[in-house]
Amino acid sequence: MNRTKKFLYNSMSTALYQAIVMIAGFITPRFMLVHYGSEINGLVSSINQFITYFNLVEAGLGSAAVYSLYKPLADNNHKRINAIVSAAKHFYYVSGAIFAILVVVLAAVYPSFAKVENMPYVIISLLVIALSSKSFLDFFSLAKYRVILTADQKTYVISLASTIHIILNTLVIVVLSINNVNVLILYIVAIIPLVVRTVILAFYVKKNYKYLSYNERPDNSALDKRWDALFLQIVQAVQVGAPTVIATVFTSLKTVSVYSIFNMVMNGINSLLNIFQNGLSASFGDLIARKEQKKLQKAYSEFEYAYYHLIFIIYTVAAVMLQFFVNIYTSKVTDVNYNQPLLAILFVVNGLLYNIKTPQGMLVISAGLYKETRWQSLTQALIAVILGILLAIPFGLYGIMIALSLSNLYRVIDLLFFIPKNITHMKVSESAVRIIRLLVVSVICFVPSLFIKVAVSNFIIWAVYAIIYTIFIALALTIESLLFDRECLFSLISRIKNTIKSK
Structure with missing residues (x-):
């Protein structure tokens, strides 16, 4: 498959995914505003942004790993590929542990300067942890699959799995908000679609990259x-x-x-x-x-x-x-x-x-x-x-x-x-x-x-x-x-x- 065709496949699948993301992006804030108000909507947006900053503990790992895989994939060098993905997996786990610590600190501190009427300190803290679950799963499961698929120009697989996740996630938010379920419980239930996405990608990678091993001796220098x-x-x-x-x-x-x-x-x-x-x-x-x-x-x-x-x-x-x-x-x-x-x-x-x-x-x-x-x-x-x-x-x-x-x-x-x-x-x-x-x-x-x-x-x-x-x-x-x-x-x-x- 040439580069142009890969681009078309990636574009078509991404088109579907981005269309779903865009529709979901318009639906979910509307339900949050109507059923929970502007203050709660602002609270969720604010917490999500702090979590985005914490994701920086990845320290460019994904980009560096993808870049390092271009040549061995072009040369079909399986040993080199396995050495790079093994190194990436190790660093993702370390980064994930640091991320978890930062989230715990945020959960303890954030409620002190972002008070919400009729929402106790502990509920805001637990909401921080619930909203961070997506990134947590990314570090410890999804990331190692995303690296090889992105470098191999197969982002269409990621897009399709993510499309399923977004649809399920939107259904959870819409149904639970209509029933006025507590916002904390809503985002705890929303963790389930994340697990579904990870399982799909893990299955695809294991089936289509049989040579792939995350137990090869890591080549840390590839991620300099x-x-x-x-x-x-x-x-x-x-x-x-x-x-x-x-x-x-x-x-x-x-x-x-x-x-x-x-x-x-x-x-x-x-x-x-x-x-x-x-x-x-x-x-x-x-x-x-x-x-x-x-x-x-x-x-x-x-x-x-x-x-x-x-x-x-x-x-x-x-x-x-x-x-x-x-x-x-x-x-x-x-x-x-x-x-x-x-x-x-x-x-x-x-x-x-x-x-x-x-x-x-x-x-x-x-x-x-x-x-x-x-x-x-x-x-x-x-x-x-x-x-x-x-x-x-x-x-x-x-x-x-x-x-x-x-x-x-x-x-x-x-x-x-x-x-x-x-x-x-x-x-x-x-x-x-x-x-x-x-x-x-x-x-x-x-x-x-x-x-x-x-x-x-x-x-x-x-x-x-x-x-x-x-x-x-x-x-x-x-x-x-x-x-x-x-x-x-x-x-x-x-x-x-x-x-x-x-x-």
Whole structure:
């Protein structure tokens, strides 16, 4: 099976998974808001973010292990593969033990500064432990399977198992919340779908990788890049989690709930975008490992072209339609104001900047250039955290989102120069000019919405307007492609046609 076909299989399965994630991501917060209120919703979001930070004890282990497996998988070197996965398993167990200790500390401390009306200290502590169960199972079971499947470009297996987990998890939350079951019991029951996912992956790996052994003498040197990969994971965690943590400390849990609802939509968009990039890191890693420079340049240029056009379509539509969606979604929630149009625009700007650097960031992972980018990653994290805290005090969520946007802007500029110099050896202007062109077209398409007032009272009307805007913007960007990026457009179309014919 060639790389393009693997990409298609991974993309189709990921499309299903991300669609389910997006739907579930819209369903479960709604039930939490209606049946438990904004404060509980903010509490759960806040706890989950602290747990995300604790996951950093993985210290880049997954990325380093996947990178180290590219070459032995390409060479079919079973002994080397087993040595790497054995080392990964050992370090995952150690990391899991550290994670468990951190969770216990959080369970003891967190209730002291995040008090909730009518919820005892001990219940909040137990909720912390229940919500951490997913990560705990990841460290001690799922992670060792995920490493080999990701490196072997078989993320479709992970996606299918995770799809089953999300469906079962959503059913648990919906059914139990409707019956007003205590929120702690709800999340304890939600552990069951996690076990189902792990069993499925364990069965697949044992059946299809009969040579795989986690008892081989570990090759710890293969994971040397894990400490450098840690910097990259820190900045990713900061981008995802800093707003929630800063808002928890400097605002209120209800404000955290406002952030979580807007961010829910952004996560839904990122889920859609993950469909088109999932598994590609391994594909590009394979090209880099084989030193196929010309193929790398061509494949990367096509991916960047397609991905940039996609994100500018999606985020231009989001700039117009996001606040309408949030208003409809929170129509029955009155304990806090969710109608904040300027905040919606800031979320869109930050989301666009975050995704503009995705193609370049993916190549950093594929090439294993963690050490070479660690100071840039650290600078981005510091901008988000320090500026976020300084601006959160006078401006609340608005200040936090401005800080995040500026940190992403810095990283976009940095990677636009770093990747051509160190990996692709292409012209910097190619990506920069493409971004500027798309930005100009998107702004021109967005401006009319500021003067055209529409009434959007339900999701059906919202969907109609969203489709109309999508078609309008897609046509505008297609014209831009025909005028300025025709070669890349036709090359991408040709690749897709050849792949379909080869089936």
